[in-house]
Amino acid sequence: xxxxxxxTRPTASVLExxxxxxxxxxxxxxxxxxxxxxxxxxxxxxxxxRAGVVASSWEEETERPGPRRRLYELTQDGAIVAAAAVRAYxxxxxxxxxxAGLAGRTQ
Numbered sequence: 001x002x003x004x005x006x007x008t009r010p011t012a013s014v015l016e017x018x019x020x021x022x023x024x025x026x027x028x029x030x031x032x033x034x035x036x037x038x039x040x041x042x043x044x045x046x047x048x049x050r051a052g053v054v055a056s057s058w059e060e061e062t063e064r065p066g067p068r069r070r071l072y073e074l075t076q077d078g079a080i081v082a083a084a085a086v087r088a089y090x091x092x093x094x095x096x097x098x099x100a101g102l103a104g105r106t107q
Contacts, residue, residue: 004053004085010036012089014044015074015082018054022079024071026059045072053078 004011013034018025027045031038048054052075059069074082 003088004048004051004081007085007089009089010034010040011044011048012086014041014048015053016086018072018074019079019082019086022074024057024073026069026071028069030072048078053081 004015013036014030017030017033027042028038030036030045031041034041045054045056049056049072054072055075055078056070056072059071061068
């Protein structure tokens with residue numbers, strides 16, 4: 001598996017969130033936790049899944065009301081690639097993805 005070619009702020013944010021949880025997550029939860037639009041998150045997840053960084057499966061929970069959710073998790077190799085991508089993004093001198101929302105706030 002190669003490094004992720006294009007690491008944008010949304011990509012780094014999604015990867016960082018997934019690294020922090022280490023359990024399968026559904027797309028809307030990722031959108032909420034990263035403050036990104038669902039369409040952005042789902043397109044990133046599709047790209048990451050094609051690259052082998054993320055794997056997905058359908059939720060098996062049947063007692064929760066509503067439709068089944070698609071769950072996404074980092075593959076074993078994907079976790080290594082994701083950590084490297086987040087580090088590389090941070091090394092570019094940009095703010096950490098989660099801290100970016102705090103820019104411009106005064107203390």
